[in-house]
Amino acid sequence: MFINPYEAVSSIQGTWKKSNFHTHAGTGPNTCGAYDLEEVIRLYKEAGYKVLCISNHDLFTDTSHFKEKYDMILINGYEYSQSNHMLCIGCKSMFTGEHQAAIDECIKEGGFVILCHPNWQYKEYWPWEKIDSLKGYTGIEVFNSVIGRLNGTGLAEDTWDYLLSNGKLVWGFGNDDFHRWYDLNKSWTMIFSESDDEDSIKSAIKRGSIYLSTGIYLDEIIFDNNTIKIKASEYGCYPKNYQYIFIGKNGQVLHCQKGEYGEYKLAGDEAYVRMKVVGEQGYTMWTQPIYNSEFFK
Numbered sequence: 001m002f003i004n005p006y007e008a009v010s011s012i013q014g015t016w017k018k019s020n021f022h023t024h025a026g027t028g029p030n031t032c033g034a035y036d037l038e039e040v041i042r043l044y045k046e047a048g049y050k051v052l053c054i055s056n057h058d059l060f061t062d063t064s065h066f067k068e069k070y071d072m073i074l075i076n077g078y079e080y081s082q083s084n085h086m087l088c089i090g091c092k093s094m095f096t097g098e099h100q101a102a103i104d105e106c107i108k109e110g111g112f113v114i115l116c117h118p119n120w121q122y123k124e125y126w127p128w129e130k131i132d133s134l135k136g137y138t139g140i141e142v143f144n145s146v147i148g149r150l151n152g153t154g155l156a157e158d159t160w161d162y163l164l165s166n167g168k169l170v171w172g173f174g175n176d177d178f179h180r181w182y183d184l185n186k187s188w189t190m191i192f193s194e195s196d197d198e199d200s201i202k203s204a205i206k207r208g209s210i211y212l213s214t215g216i217y218l219d220e221i222i223f224d225n226n227t228i229k230i231k232a233s234e235y236g237c238y239p240k241n242y243q244y245i246f247i248g249k250n251g252q253v254l255h256c257q258k259g260e261y262g263e264y265k266l267a268g269d270e271a272y273v274r275m276k277v278v279g280e281q282g283y284t285m286w287t288q289p290i291y292n293s294e295f296f297k
Contacts, residue, residue: 001293002266004223005208006192014194016218017201019051020044021089021114021189022079022144022175030059034180038066045070047185051201053089057081060094075198077111084126085116086137087175090202103136112205113137114173117144118156125152128162138205142172142212142286145186146179154187157286161251164272164289169296171205171288172274174212187214208288215283216242221275223290226268231261232277232285245276271295 008014024033025040033040037054041063044052051073054061058081063074077089080102088095088102091111095102103113118126118140126140140159147154163170174187189212193204204210211218219231232242244262246255249271255264264273272289 002290003293004290005288006221008209009192012194014192017050017191017193018048019189019191020049020176021053021055021087022177023052023054024056024179025054030057032057032179041066041070043184045072051191053077055079055087058094073196073198073201087114087116100134107136115140117141117147118159119153120147121152139171139173141175143174143187144177146177146183165249167296171208171210172212172286211285211287213285216277216279216285226266228273228290229261229263230275234279234283239280243278247274247276
């Protein structure tokens with residue numbers, strides 16, 4: 001049976017919300033930031049974001065007192081940085097233990113975990129063998145835009161396909177990893193939720209009603225009669241000749257077409273099919289996989 005994580009988009013009333021979970025703010029120890037906390041929140045509000053987490057290095061940040069002022073869904077958390085980095089989002093405190101213990105504690109407190117920049121500095125900054133030993137995390141940063149001005153690569157489709165192909169159903173996220181003003185609004189995660197509260201956001205993330213982007217927006221995605229149809233666009237951009245790429249197990253390109261929409265009929269033996277859309281200006285969008293539940297038992 002194939003599962004469509006975007007089924008809720010057509011079955012419930014809700015809206016897409018722009019989010020960033022990897023944000024450094026404040027000027028104290030471990031913040032790794034350059035601007036006051038409230039200034040960063042204001043910048044993201046002005047850039048059209050609805051969901052934000054301030055995630056400083058091993059420093060839990062409570063932003064609840066700014067929620068009403070900025071009419072944003074501000075979720076508390078931190079960036080676990082004692083070794084390979086992880087975002088612990090929606091938890092209630094900072095934990096100083098091994099990776100698995102930190103993941104378990106975050107989940108116990110009602111949060112979720114995203115593994116950070118898997119190819120920062122070099123390929124497999126997050127060793128695949130190490131990731132294989134972990135369980136319970138929600139996803140990985142498939143694109144972290146700040147790495148583009150550092151070392152390594154911010155793109156981690158290789159790690160994502162490795163995990164998916166080995167039966168680990170993990171979601172892909174996009175984040176700025178904001179440190180300075182020029183890091184703002186480079187990559188984000190869009191979340192479809194029925195209401196503007198933290199629990200609704202967490203539920204949407206859990207079911208995979210999210211996608212990541214650097215400038216392409218999802219107009220529709222339909223899965224019917226074993227056929228996927230997807231349409232996307234760039235705000236204010238008149239060319240409609242997008243490249244739609246359908247990707248399966250081990251990163252194999254199953255189908256590619258150009259035009260105003262993409263369509264792929266499943267053969268039935270796929271483990272998963274995820275979509276990537278590239279626009280004329282180079283902006284890219286990645287969907288979560290439509291997946292075979294038997295493969296991901």
